[in-house]
Amino acid sequence: DGGITQSPKYLFRKEGQNVTLSCEQNLNHDAMYWYRQDPGQGLRLIYYSQIVNDFQKGDIAEGYSVSREKKESFPLTVTSAQKNPTAFYLCATNPGQGRAGELFFGEGSRLTVL
Protein backbone atom coordinates (compact mmCIF):
# COMPACT_ATOMS: atom_id res chain seq x y z
CA ASP A 1 0.00 0.00 0.00
CA GLY A 2 1.47 3.36 -1.01
CA GLY A 3 1.19 6.05 1.56
CA ILE A 4 2.57 8.22 4.31
CA THR A 5 3.07 6.85 7.80
CA GLN A 6 3.37 9.16 10.77
CA SER A 7 4.28 7.93 14.21
CA PRO A 8 3.48 8.06 16.98
CA LYS A 9 -0.16 9.03 16.61
CA TYR A 10 -0.25 10.44 20.13
CA LEU A 11 2.70 11.69 22.15
CA PHE A 12 2.99 13.26 25.57
CA ARG A 13 6.03 15.23 26.56
CA LYS A 14 7.22 16.97 29.66
CA GLU A 15 8.39 20.54 29.36
CA GLY A 16 12.07 20.77 28.50
CA GLN A 17 12.20 17.51 26.56
CA ASN A 18 12.93 17.13 22.88
CA VAL A 19 10.71 14.78 20.90
CA THR A 20 11.03 13.41 17.38
CA LEU A 21 8.06 12.74 15.13
CA SER A 22 8.54 10.21 12.37
CA CYS A 23 7.33 10.53 8.79
CA GLU A 24 7.94 7.76 6.27
CA GLN A 25 6.63 7.60 2.71
CA ASN A 26 6.71 4.98 -0.03
CA LEU A 27 5.15 7.15 -2.73
CA ASN A 28 8.56 7.94 -4.24
CA HIS A 29 7.82 11.66 -3.92
CA ASP A 30 10.78 14.03 -3.78
CA ALA A 31 9.18 16.84 -1.79
CA MET A 32 8.16 16.46 1.85
CA TYR A 33 6.64 18.95 4.27
CA TRP A 34 5.82 19.42 7.94
CA TYR A 35 2.78 21.44 8.92
CA ARG A 36 1.46 22.41 12.31
CA GLN A 37 -2.31 22.62 12.85
CA ASP A 38 -3.89 24.62 15.67
CA PRO A 39 -7.61 25.32 16.06
CA GLY A 40 -8.63 28.40 14.10
CA GLN A 41 -5.17 28.89 12.57
CA GLY A 42 -5.21 26.55 9.64
CA LEU A 43 -2.07 24.77 8.54
CA ARG A 44 1.24 26.52 9.04
CA LEU A 45 4.42 25.35 7.34
CA ILE A 46 7.31 24.40 9.61
CA TYR A 47 9.92 22.96 7.22
CA TYR A 48 10.01 21.51 3.75
CA SER A 49 12.46 19.50 1.70
CA GLN A 50 12.54 19.17 -2.06
CA ILE A 51 15.43 16.75 -2.25
CA VAL A 52 17.56 14.52 -0.06
CA ASN A 53 20.08 16.37 2.13
CA ASP A 54 18.37 19.71 1.57
CA PHE A 55 15.57 21.47 3.43
CA GLN A 56 14.21 24.97 3.93
CA LYS A 57 12.53 26.78 6.80
CA GLY A 58 8.86 27.47 6.54
CA ASP A 59 6.89 30.18 8.29
CA ILE A 60 7.24 28.88 11.86
CA ALA A 61 10.57 27.01 11.99
CA GLU A 62 11.76 28.37 15.34
CA GLY A 63 12.06 25.61 17.91
CA TYR A 64 11.99 22.82 15.34
CA SER A 65 14.62 20.88 13.42
CA VAL A 66 14.52 18.35 10.59
CA SER A 67 16.77 16.06 8.60
CA ARG A 68 16.42 14.45 5.20
CA GLU A 69 19.01 11.70 4.93
CA LYS A 70 16.78 9.40 2.88
CA LYS A 71 14.14 10.10 0.28
CA GLU A 72 11.59 8.10 2.26
CA SER A 73 12.07 9.77 5.61
CA PHE A 74 11.66 13.31 6.97
CA PRO A 75 11.68 13.32 10.79
CA LEU A 76 10.74 16.41 12.77
CA THR A 77 12.27 17.19 16.16
CA VAL A 78 10.34 19.48 18.46
CA THR A 79 12.95 21.00 20.72
CA SER A 80 12.63 22.47 24.17
CA ALA A 81 13.04 25.89 22.52
CA GLN A 82 9.56 25.63 21.02
CA LYS A 83 7.44 27.74 23.35
CA ASN A 84 4.05 26.26 22.63
CA PRO A 85 4.52 22.78 21.15
CA THR A 86 1.10 21.29 21.91
CA ALA A 87 -0.47 20.84 18.46
CA PHE A 88 -1.42 18.43 15.70
CA TYR A 89 1.53 17.83 13.36
CA LEU A 90 1.01 16.80 9.76
CA CYS A 91 3.55 15.44 7.32
CA ALA A 92 2.88 15.75 3.60
CA THR A 93 4.48 14.87 0.29
CA ASN A 94 4.21 16.24 -3.22
CA PRO A 95 4.73 14.29 -6.46
CA GLY A 96 6.17 17.23 -8.42
CA GLN A 97 5.97 16.79 -12.17
CA GLY A 98 3.55 19.64 -12.68
CA ARG A 99 1.51 18.78 -9.60
CA ALA A 100 3.26 21.17 -7.23
CA GLY A 101 0.07 22.26 -5.47
CA GLU A 102 -1.16 18.76 -4.70
CA LEU A 103 -0.20 17.55 -1.26
CA PHE A 104 -0.64 14.07 0.15
CA PHE A 105 -0.97 14.09 3.94
CA GLY A 106 -0.31 11.53 6.61
CA GLU A 107 -2.77 10.98 9.45
CA GLY A 108 -0.92 13.25 11.83
CA SER A 109 0.72 13.12 15.23
CA ARG A 110 -0.87 14.84 18.20
CA LEU A 111 1.69 16.18 20.64
CA THR A 112 0.67 17.26 24.12
CA VAL A 113 3.06 18.93 26.52
CA LEU A 114 2.25 18.22 30.14
Added chain:
Amino acid sequence: QQQVKQSPQSLIVQKGGISIINCAYENTAFDYFPWYQQFPGKGPALLIAIRPDVSEKKEGRFTISFNKSAKQFSLHIMDSQPGDSATYFCAARATGFQKLVFGTGTRLLVSP
Protein backbone atom coordinates in the same frame (compact mmCIF):
# COMPACT_ATOMS: atom_id res chain seq x y z
CA GLN B 1 3.13 38.05 4.05
CA GLN B 2 1.16 35.92 1.66
CA GLN B 3 -2.30 35.24 3.04
CA VAL B 4 -5.52 33.55 2.14
CA LYS B 5 -8.53 34.71 4.15
CA GLN B 6 -11.28 32.14 4.62
CA SER B 7 -14.84 32.53 5.87
CA PRO B 8 -16.97 31.54 7.66
CA GLN B 9 -15.12 29.84 10.49
CA SER B 10 -18.02 27.44 10.98
CA LEU B 11 -21.15 26.57 9.06
CA ILE B 12 -24.26 24.55 9.75
CA VAL B 13 -26.35 23.42 6.77
CA GLN B 14 -29.37 21.19 6.58
CA LYS B 15 -29.17 18.00 4.61
CA GLY B 16 -29.87 18.73 0.97
CA GLY B 17 -28.86 22.37 1.25
CA ILE B 18 -25.99 24.24 -0.37
CA SER B 19 -22.82 24.86 1.60
CA ILE B 20 -20.74 27.86 0.54
CA ILE B 21 -17.25 28.67 1.79
CA ASN B 22 -15.38 31.74 0.63
CA CYS B 23 -11.72 32.65 0.31
CA ALA B 24 -9.93 35.83 -0.70
CA TYR B 25 -6.31 36.51 -1.55
CA GLU B 26 -4.08 39.45 -2.39
CA ASN B 27 -1.05 37.96 -4.12
CA THR B 28 -1.59 38.09 -7.86
CA ALA B 29 1.24 35.58 -8.33
CA PHE B 30 -0.99 32.78 -7.04
CA ASP B 31 -1.71 30.38 -9.89
CA TYR B 32 -3.26 27.30 -8.30
CA PHE B 33 -6.15 27.17 -5.82
CA PRO B 34 -6.95 23.82 -4.19
CA TRP B 35 -9.50 22.90 -1.57
CA TYR B 36 -8.75 20.27 1.03
CA GLN B 37 -11.20 18.26 3.14
CA GLN B 38 -10.26 17.00 6.59
CA PHE B 39 -12.19 14.59 8.79
CA PRO B 40 -11.55 14.56 12.56
CA GLY B 41 -8.30 12.89 13.51
CA LYS B 42 -7.18 12.52 9.89
CA GLY B 43 -4.93 14.40 7.54
CA PRO B 44 -6.44 16.68 4.88
CA ALA B 45 -7.09 15.31 1.41
CA LEU B 46 -7.29 17.18 -1.86
CA LEU B 47 -10.92 17.67 -2.85
CA ILE B 48 -10.88 19.88 -5.94
CA ALA B 49 -8.62 22.54 -7.44
CA ILE B 50 -8.76 25.32 -10.01
CA ARG B 51 -6.36 27.44 -12.02
CA PRO B 52 -7.11 31.13 -12.68
CA ASP B 53 -7.69 30.69 -16.40
CA VAL B 54 -11.17 29.26 -15.74
CA SER B 55 -14.05 30.73 -13.74
CA GLU B 56 -15.63 27.51 -12.55
CA LYS B 57 -14.78 23.86 -12.05
CA LYS B 58 -17.26 21.18 -11.08
CA GLU B 59 -16.65 17.68 -9.79
CA GLY B 60 -19.81 15.89 -8.74
CA ARG B 61 -21.52 17.91 -6.02
CA PHE B 62 -18.46 20.12 -5.49
CA THR B 63 -17.90 23.32 -7.48
CA ILE B 64 -15.20 25.97 -7.27
CA SER B 65 -16.16 29.44 -8.46
CA PHE B 66 -13.25 31.74 -9.23
CA ASN B 67 -13.35 35.53 -9.64
CA LYS B 68 -9.92 36.69 -10.76
CA SER B 69 -10.70 40.41 -10.77
CA ALA B 70 -12.04 40.29 -7.22
CA LYS B 71 -9.30 37.86 -6.13
CA GLN B 72 -11.86 35.57 -4.56
CA PHE B 73 -12.78 31.93 -4.90
CA SER B 74 -15.40 29.81 -3.26
CA LEU B 75 -16.41 26.21 -2.72
CA HIS B 76 -20.02 25.21 -3.23
CA ILE B 77 -21.28 21.86 -2.00
CA MET B 78 -24.61 21.04 -3.59
CA ASP B 79 -27.10 18.66 -1.95
CA SER B 80 -24.99 18.65 1.22
CA GLN B 81 -24.94 15.33 3.09
CA PRO B 82 -24.07 14.45 6.70
CA GLY B 83 -20.99 12.66 5.34
CA ASP B 84 -19.74 16.03 4.09
CA SER B 85 -19.34 17.19 7.71
CA ALA B 86 -15.65 18.01 7.93
CA THR B 87 -13.22 20.91 8.01
CA TYR B 88 -12.48 22.51 4.66
CA PHE B 89 -9.34 24.46 3.84
CA CYS B 90 -8.75 26.65 0.84
CA ALA B 91 -5.19 27.17 -0.28
CA ALA B 92 -3.11 28.93 -2.89
CA ARG B 93 0.25 28.43 -4.51
CA ALA B 94 2.42 31.07 -6.09
CA THR B 95 4.05 30.43 -9.45
CA GLY B 96 7.44 28.79 -9.06
CA PHE B 97 6.98 28.04 -5.38
CA GLN B 98 6.76 24.56 -3.95
CA LYS B 99 4.61 25.45 -0.96
CA LEU B 100 0.95 26.20 -0.35
CA VAL B 101 -0.56 28.96 1.76
CA PHE B 102 -3.63 27.73 3.61
CA GLY B 103 -6.75 29.48 4.84
CA THR B 104 -7.76 29.09 8.47
CA GLY B 105 -10.40 26.45 7.77
CA THR B 106 -14.18 26.14 7.91
CA ARG B 107 -15.85 23.54 10.06
CA LEU B 108 -18.95 22.32 8.24
CA LEU B 109 -21.73 20.45 9.97
CA VAL B 110 -24.53 19.03 7.85
CA SER B 111 -27.53 18.25 10.01
CA PRO B 112 -29.64 15.18 9.13
